[in-house]
Every structure is written in structure tokens, then in C-alpha cells.
Amino acid sequence: MGFRTDHLLLFEVNLPENRYPAGKDIALHQRLEREFSAIPGVESVSAANDAFLSGDSSGTDFLPAGELFDKDKRQEEDYAAVGTQFFRTMRIPIVEGRAFGPQDTANSPRVGVINQSLAKKRFPGQDAVGKMFRTDTHDADGHVGSTSTDWIQIVGISKDTRYANLRDPGPPLFFLPYVQQQASGGMVYEIRTQTRPEAILDQLRGVIERVDPDLPLVNVRTEQQQVDADLIQERVLMTLTSGFGLLALALACVGIYGVMAYSVANRRNEIGIRMALGAQPGQVRGMILRESGWLAAAGILLGVGAGLGLTRLVKAMLYGIAPYDPPTMGIAVLVLLLVSLAASWIPARRAARVQPMDALRHE
Numbered sequence: 001m002g003f004r005t006d007h008l009l010l011f012e013v014n015l016p017e018n019r020y021p022a023g024k025d026i027a028l029h030q031r032l033e034r035e036f037s038a039i040p041g042v043e044s045v046s047a048a049n050d051a052f053l054s055g056d057s058s059g060t061d062f063l064p065a066g067e068l069f070d071k072d073k074r075q076e077e078d079y080a081a082v083g084t085q086f087f088r089t090m091r092i093p094i095v096e097g098r099a100f101g102p103q104d105t106a107n108s109p110r111v112g113v114i115n116q117s118l119a120k121k122r123f124p125g126q127d128a129v130g131k132m133f134r135t136d137t138h139d140a141d142g143h144v145g146s147t148s149t150d151w152i153q154i155v156g157i158s159k160d161t162r163y164a165n166l167r168d169p170g171p172p173l174f175f176l177p178y179v180q181q182q183a184s185g186g187m188v189y190e191i192r193t194q195t196r197p198e199a200i201l202d203q204l205r206g207v208i209e210r211v212d213p214d215l216p217l218v219n220v221r222t223e224q225q226q227v228d229a230d231l232i233q234e235r236v237l238m239t240l241t242s243g244f245g246l247l248a249l250a251l252a253c254v255g256i257y258g259v260m261a262y263s264v265a266n267r268r269n270e271i272g273i274r275m276a277l278g279a280q281p282g283q284v285r286g287m288i289l290r291e292s293g294w295l296a297a298a299g300i301l302l303g304v305g306a307g308l309g310l311t312r313l314v315k316a317m318l319y320g321i322a323p324y325d326p327p328t329m330g331i332a333v334l335v336l337l338l339v340s341l342a343a344s345w346i347p348a349r350r351a352a353r354v355q356p357m358d359a360l361r362h363e
Contacts, residue, residue: 001227002161002170003052004091007043008223009197010051013208013215014186025184026106028211032189033083035207041195046083046090047178047187052223053230054188057164062174064122065132065151077118078163078171079135081178087113087158089192097129097156104177111177113156118172128154135176152176165230190223197222237317249339256343260292264347272356281352288348289341296340300333 013032015025029047036045050056062077063069086092087099095116104111112133119128132151160170178184193200201220208215221229228235264271271284311323321328 002159005223005227007193009191011220012188012218022182026179029184029187039200039203041193041200043192043194044085044089046086046190049081051188053165053226055164060135063134078173080175081181082175089190093159094156095159099156100177106179110152110180111155112152112174113158114154114174115158115160117160118174119157121172253339253343256340260344260347264351271351271354276356285348285352288351289344292340292344296337300336
């Protein structure tokens with residue numbers, strides 16, 4: 001994912017616009033960060049406009065110096081407005097330059113951090129640290145906006161991370177300190193703890209109660225719970241397909257057993273004659289098992305061929321594994337062979353116990 005999920009607590013604080021206009025909202029978030037950081041057991045705190053892997057994302061223009069806005073060209077990139085301790089809190093490595101720090105304030109020169117993918121995309125073959133860029137360069141009608149002269153200097157490059165979800169690779173992404181934005185409104189707080197994240201909930205609520213009793217903690221969860229929620233569709237699908245797979249395997253066992261038992265019953269006289277002529281029980285048992293093995297092998301070959309032909313239909317549902325994964329196919333084949341032999345064992349044992357006189361008497 002590009003960041004650490006352990007000991008990380010998330011929750012949202014939404015500010016009413018009429019009580020916290022632009023400027024005042026940022027000041028409140030800064031105060032909350034300081035208050036939360038003072039709680040025993042808290043390692044670091046950062047606010048952000050969107051939580052990673054929550055399905056939410058934000059985007060805006062990204063125009064390096066020398067590049068003009070073109071309304072017919074897509075110049076938008078994903079971005080995140082974050083606190084100065086964001087990279088430390090999320091454990092996102094900075095591979096070049098620096099992360100945000102206390103020197104980055106509302107009155108200091110505007111700065112930004114970009115990830116490796118954005119550096120390769122917009123600054124190919126160049127050292128991106130120190131470069132300048134602009135954001136919010138146009139309005140909804142495509143006209144250049146009033147903030148087009150606000151230059152932002154790149155001070156660091158971070159490693160790539162997943163952003164909106166786990167299904168898509170990490171996109172080109174840049175980060176801005178929220179203290180240098182005109183407005184922040186509601187924010188998601190990310191708190192890394194030295195103990196269980198749930199253990200500090202009462203202290204967090206106490207801080208909110210002191211600062212503003214009318215502000216609730218919304219959508220409290222751990223980062224691992226956020227990951228689980230992002231994968232809920234895949235987990236449900238996995239559970240269903242696993243259940244159907246086990247059901248199909250059970251039906252295959254019953255079917256193989258029924259076919260082999262019926263075959264042995266129909267060949268009772270033949271088996272009796274073989275044993276009367278000197279066939280040993282082990283030879284009869286081996287014969288039945290070999291026949292069932294050949295039947296199972298033929299069925300498995302047909303099934304593998306059909307499966308390989310249909311993998312393109314489930315390719316989009318797979319995660320972390322290729323449709324034509326040899327170990328998976330090999331294990332499936334081995335399991336089915338073992339199941340077929342196990343399901344044939346009882347009819348084979350029954351065939352080996354046939355008494356020649358009983359079989360001939362029926363004849």
C-alpha cells in the first residue's frame with residue numbers, strides 16, 4: 001500500500017461553515033492537532049482532506065513552470081491537503097528532498113511534495129526538487145483563475161502509495177500543507193499511537209469537548225478497518241466462490257463415489273470370476289482405483305481446458321494473482337485427483353472383498 005496501517009486511528013471532524021469560515025477553520029484544525037498530540041500514547045497526528053483507501057479523491061490542475069493551461073488537454077492530477085506530520089504519521093518514505101515541517105506556515109513560501117509517479121510523468125529525466133508549479137489555474141468555464149500566479153515549490157519526493165482504493169495502482173499524486181490553503185472545512189484525522197488505537201478514544205472525545213462540544217467525532221475506525229471496508233466486495237465474493245467451490249467439490253466426491261459404486265455392483269460377477277481364476281484382492285482393488293483414476297484424469301483435463309478458456313471472465317475479480325497461475329492450477333488438479341481416489345476407495349475395497357462363490361451363485 002505504500003504506508004503502514006498498524007496503530008493508526010482515523011476519524012472525521014466536520015466544521016459548520018457559518019461558524020468556521022475560511023481561515024478560522026484552519027486555525028481550529030491546527031489547535032486540534034496540537035491537543036491530540038499531547039495525549040499520552042499518541043506518537044504523531046496529521047489531518048488530511050481525504051482518507052487513503054476511503055474511495056474519495058481530490059484533483060486539481062498541476063502546471064509546472066513553463067507549461068500553459070490548455071482547456072483541451074488534461075492537466076489535472078490527484079492531490080491531498082495534509083498536515084505537516086502527515087508523512088511521519090503514515091510512514092510514507094521521502095526519497096528525495098524533505099517532508100513538510102513546522103517552518104511551513106500560512107505566511108511562508110508555498111511548498112509541495114510530489115510522489116515518484118508524478119515526478120516521472122511531469123518531470124521526466126529531471127530533478128523535480130526545487131521546481132515550481134501552479135494549481136487551480138482555471139474555473140469551470142476554462143478561464144484562467146485569479147490564483148494562477150501562486151507558485152508552489154517542490155521540496156520533496158515521496159514513494160508511491162495507493163490512494164482512493166486498493167484495486168488501482170498508486171496514481172501520480174502531490175501533497176500540499178493544508179495550512180497554506182484558503183479553506184479546509186472538514187478534515188480526516190490520522191493518529192498513530194504507541195498502544196491500541198481504541199484506547200485513546202475517551203481522551204480524544206475529551207479534547208473535542210473542551211475545544212467545541214458541538215463537534216462530534218464522525219466515522220471512527222482504524223486504518224485496518226478502512227482496508228477491510230475497501231475490500232468488502234472482494235471478501236464477499238471470495239466467501240461465496242469458496243462456498244460454491246467446496247459445494248462443487250462435495251458434489252464431485254458424491255458423484256464419483258456413486259458412479260464407481262454402481263460400476264462395481266454391475267461388475268460383481270466379473271470380479272468374482274477374476275478372483276476364482278486367481279486374482280488377488282489387492283489386484284482387484286488396484287484395478288478399480290486405476291479405472292477411477294483414468295476417469296478422473298480425463299474429467300480434470302476437460303475441466304482445466306474449460307477453466308483456462310474462461311479465466312478472462314474472472315480476470316477483473318482477481319487480486320494479487322494471475323488468471324493462469326501455475327501453482328493454483330496444479331494444486332487444484334492434485335486435490336481433485338486425491339478426492340477422486342478417496343471417493344473410489346470404498347467401492348474398491350468392497351470389490352476386493354467379493355467372494356467368488358457368492359458372485360458365481362448370482363450368475
